[in-house]
Amino acid sequence: MADGILAQLNKASAAEEFFTLLGVDYDPKLVNVARLHILRRMGQYLAGEDFAGVADETVAERCKTVLERAYADFVASSPIDQRVFKVLKDAVAPQPKQAPTLVQIGSLK
Numbered sequence: 001m002a003d004g005i006l007a008q009l010n011k012a013s014a015a016e017e018f019f020t021l022l023g024v025d026y027d028p029k030l031v032n033v034a035r036l037h038i039l040r041r042m043g044q045y046l047a048g049e050d051f052a053g054v055a056d057e058t059v060a061e062r063c064k065t066v067l068e069r070a071y072a073d074f075v076a077s078s079p080i081d082q083r084v085f086k087v088l089k090d091a092v093a094p095q096p097k098q099a100p101t102l103v104q105i106g107s108l109k
Helices: 005-011 015-022 028-046 056-076 086-092
Strands: none
Touching (some): 005 015, 028 056
């Protein structure tokens, strides 16, 4: 018996393999720029899914739909706009104001 779609996706080592396995059309230029962002978003969308006991065809169709949705997010806007990764979220988060450090002149040598 061939591996199920989830096993095949787990073995995939490039974003393009996800698109090919799930039969999703894509623009290579967009994937070159946003590959990690797209796959991360796909993972976020799939995080709440429970595929236990679900037929492989249904799992494949659900994964395809989720990948199409994640890809569409980045067709409509950039990775910077989407802020999937913590480092990008932190870049725009309000920073707490730090009080200046006071050093007494007498303590300087």
